[in-house]
Amino acid sequence: MSPRKHSCVATSIMANEIDLAVKSGRVRAASYEELYGSPRRTAPEPAGTDERSHRLRNILAIGSAVAFAMVLVGQRERIVKHAPAMATAYATIGLPVNVRGLTFRNVKATLINEGSQKILAVEGNVANIRNVALNVPDLRVAVDSADGREIYSWVAKSPKPNLTAGEEIYFRARLTAPPEQADKIVVRFAEAGSAPARPAR
DSSP states (O other): OOHHHHHHHHHHHHHHHHHHHHHHTOOOOOOHHHHHOSOOOOOOOOTTHHHHHHHHHHHHHHHHHHHHHHHHHHTHHHHHHHOTTHHHHHHHTTOOOOSSSEEEEEEEEEEEEETTEEEEEEEEEEEEOSSSOEEOOOEEEEEEOTTSOEEEEEEEOOSSSEEOTTOEEEEEEEEESOOTTOOEEEEEEOOTTOOOOOOOO
16 A cells, blocks of 8 residues: 555545544533543631631730730830820829929928918928939929919929939928918929029018
8 A cells, every 4th residue: 555545545534533423413512621620629618717717816906905005004104205195094094104204202381480471381302213314303383272273383493403313302492471372282393494493482
């Protein structure tokens, strides 16, 4: 058999097979499985997965809230420096903030007579509660009436310009002829720009 004749026979057989397939109805479109293989099945989630995810979210939320609260407490001095109004909120929950690092101790006011004059003597201690040296501003002493009105105030010179870490110093301020309505004494540190300290009258 020559190569050419063999080629024609092969072509004829292929044509006959196609014709037979068409007549018998066996020609059809290839299925998805035949073209791409069986689809991958997704394994079902284990029972209880949603409950564990919900529990984990709750734990993370609680942890974030605790961490935020710790920052608010631990950094309260820095927070109040930038937002002074927060000092009231901290004081309300029993966490007063001392931004200055100085505090008054054992403050008392006494009316004394020196001859014919009545004198109001205010005394106590100023303490440095930080572990570094701090400047001590002048003291502002106010006289309030029984209904809370400030009726007189003056600025007394600081007993010492600065205090070392943990140091405490005694102060005394005097006012001659205090107002008759005087009921309470309030001692604060004078703010920058306050009137300069002057002798009590």
